[in-house]
Amino acid sequence: MTSKQPAESLYLQMKQDIRDSKLPTKCSLKQEQLSKQYGVSRIPIRDVLQRLKNEGWLKQTGKRGVMVNPLNATEAEDLYQMRMYLEPLLLGHAVQRISHQILGQATDILEQLEHPSLDLESLGDLNWQFHACLYQAAERPTLFNNVKNLHQLCSRYIGFQTSELDYQDNSHQEHYQLLNAIRGKQVEHAKALLKQHISKAGEVLVSYLEAQPSL
Incomplete structure (x- = not known):
């Protein structure tokens, strides 16, 4: 070994x-x-x-x-607010460059996410792979690396949200809606969907953490 x-x-x-x-x-x-x-x-x-x-x-x-590091509502809010603005910006640069091959790859990842026996580590990895395969098409490495770092910092919160708040089904449906907008090259609609996807999840999580200060 x-x-x-x-x-x-x-x-x-x-x-x-x-x-x-x-x-x-x-x-x-x-x-x-x-x-x-x-x-x-x-x-x-x-x-x-x-x-x-x-x-x-x-x-x-x-x-x-x-x-x-205890789960913290303020930290969670800061992380999700940064994601809300940076990720749609990055996606906006990517949409016109996203090929049928990339869309196929993203769809394959979503299908893997539907497997019922996935643990939280695998769910988190696949969630990032889905977003990353779309964002890499932007060819904006500085912006991409900052978004990647935010996802790493969010990983514990995303895992908690998936396990404790049962948010996976909502998130999965929103991923498919995002793919449909990208497939139609609807740049502004895709950016709006992504911003909403991040903000909705963030608001649910922050509200829960504010009500559970002992976590």
Whole structure:
């Protein structure tokens, strides 16, 4: 087994444990303790903690410590508002460049999303693949990379929304509506649908988090 394999497995397991509230949210996570808990050396623990911190799952506490980043209504609102404006902008550059091949690829991804046994990690990955295959057609790498970073920071919120708020069916229908607008080269309509898609999900999530301050 290569050194990358246990690190990736550890990364996925720790993300799942954060989702399942198996890691504490109000105290610092110690590398030595986590090393014993997961049965690995401190090197992959250190690397995974840094990766999870970069993706918004953990936050800095003290000089060297990290802790689980609690779900936060203000942070969720900031992330979704940024997405609301950047993603339609990027899509607007992409629509006229989106080929039948790209539309086919996007449709294939949506069909994969319909599989009933997908876990939250796979749902999140496929959701990003759907958006990414459309946005890459814009050939705007700076804008694309900023949107990609926002999706990484949103990934925990998207997973929570899918599991706790049962939003997957609504999101899936909106994806198909978006594809139909793109297929018809309806640039402004596609941008409006995407903005609405992001804002509706964001408003539902923020409202829920505001009513659940302990999360």
